[in-house]
């Protein structure tokens with residue numbers, strides 16, 4: 001962009017009204033997957049029953065069916081960095097806009113008072129420098145909390161490379177903070193986001209983890225100790241822009257949950273935004289893969305599975321035709337059939353088609369009397385898949401000893417194609 | 433089978449249930465219905481006793497808090513013709529305690545829990561879908577037409593959330609209103625409702641919300657079916673973001 005054009009552009013930006021800015025900066029945030037209440041993302045079985053997430057009330061559902069609960073916007077899309085996979089990269093020609101802190105504060109309050117939203121989810125491109133950007137984002141949260149006594153939800157994204165002082169401040173005002181891990185390995189990060197360094201991402205993550213832990217300890221001794229990001233820390237990574245396989249990704253997530261104590265890892269299917277030759281050519285964003293990863297993630301967090309149980313070096317990618325739990329069940333015929341009237345909670349959870357809700361219902365109902373096959377329907381357990389894997393007081397629903405190949409067919413009714421496993425290159429993970 | 437009647441009020445229902453649980457050796461074999469005063473109506477009428485009703489609620493809350501909240505949600509549904517099921521449900525609660533809500537293979541438990549769930553779901557939904565408009569005098573007004581009579585718990589929810597505002601809720605079909613102002617919550621009925629004037633910047637803020645609503649959706653992933661199943665069209669009438677369509 002020529003200097004003249006640029007200055008004209010900047011002038012135009014300063015005159016731009018809130019409506020135009022909002023359109024640009026909410027449009028730029030729409031692909032951000034880490035919505036606190038992604039109830040409509042069908043993330044695995046537990047969502048199928050219509051659960052909304054813990055923090056949440058959905059205030060509306062957008063035209064794509066996703067739940068809207070937060071005012072999700074960028075503070076600015078005027079980026080200094082040039083990450084290959086991002087629409088806002090500096091070398092791309094898009095309309096640029098930036099909010100002032102006051103504008104975001106007013107929007108949030110106006111929306112919150114009318115019950116449009118639960119709160120604010122603020123992220124940003126790197127505007128000037130990481131610290132300059134982070135400073136303005138923190139100012140938004142600080143003004144909302146201290147001047148306006150805002151009690152709603154605030155989620156701030158940490159800009160990689162901002163000072164630990166600002167990270168600490170962000171955690172004092174926000175309910176949740178997150179640092180995007182962006183790509184599943186350091187090699188990919190170096191290739192596609194050369195200005196972002198692994199340390200700039202992992203250092204604030206570790207800092208946040210420590211602050212959360214110490215604030216919890218302090219609050220045990222004094223209720224007046226400040227709360228630090230009480231809703232915890234999450235992160236997001238882009239799937240399909242780099243060659244890591246699902247096994248590497250799941251092991252990374254497992255590490256983030258266990259070592260970094262993250263609350264959530266979000267996966268975001270790569271949306272082709274440029275013809276940069278560092279990026280794979282995709283006909284469409286890998287949405288099925290994203291969906292399968294969410295299901296597998298769910299198994300890690302709520303169903304007691306480990307990454308090694310779900311995938312292995314020999315079969316490093318999730319099956320396209322089956323959800324990961326069904327795929328596990330098909331590989332482990334010796335585990336089944338499960339006796340509904342005796343199995344413990346953890347065992348019930350391993351049955352395809354039985355989620356957290358159903359498992360709890362079964363345990364609650366069998367306190368009164370043994371559950372009969374008819375009773376299973378009455379308490380609302382969906383039998384479509386489960387029936388191949390269970391017996392009730394010795395009675396089976398379907399022949400539970402059919403050969404694996406036949407069972408695969410049964411589960412796939414109407415879709416007889418054998419799953420195709422994509423082969424992908426293997427690169428070392430970011431923790432290696 | 434013994435058959436009992438009550439006067440059709442909530443207090444009447446609860447005191448009749450309390451009476452039956454006290455007097456009947458086998459409450460699960462008994463039927464209870466509203467008195468319609470038809471010529472051939474059979475049954476023994478139980479008069480309303482508000483203290484009995486209150487006492488029942490109190491014991492229920494102490495004995496089985498989950499079941500008490502199920503009962504509360506059930507009452508929001510204003511369902512007719514389910515008195516016997518309710519009687520059997522409460523009788524089961526007093527023998528089994530809270531875990532009764534898991535006894536879904538029992539028809540009475542299943543029916544009561546299903547109705548209560550539906551009411552609870554609408555209450556939860558309305559906490560999100562209610563839309564306030566700012567009026568010229570600075571107060572906020574939200575109109576709604578819910579299936580269940582949820583204005584009380586809804587108003588209570590907003591009394592904690594929008595504490596600093598002066599606001600009204602108005603159930604258009606039932607003509608009931610709630611008002612929150614400076615720390616007090618009041619309820620009343622409205623005979624004649626005239627739409628008050630909106631504040632000057634109201635339309636501007638609404639336009640911002642509509643713009644946000646449009647741009648946040650991913651254009652090539654339109655899914656009107658999913659949208660409607662999460663947000664049924666019966667609620668669209670008062671949704672700011674659905675006004676232009």
Ligand code: SF4
Pocket residue numbers: 079080081082083086087088089090124125126193
């Ligand atoms: S820093 Fe963020 S906004 Fe800027 S180009 Fe990279 S990913 Fe995009």
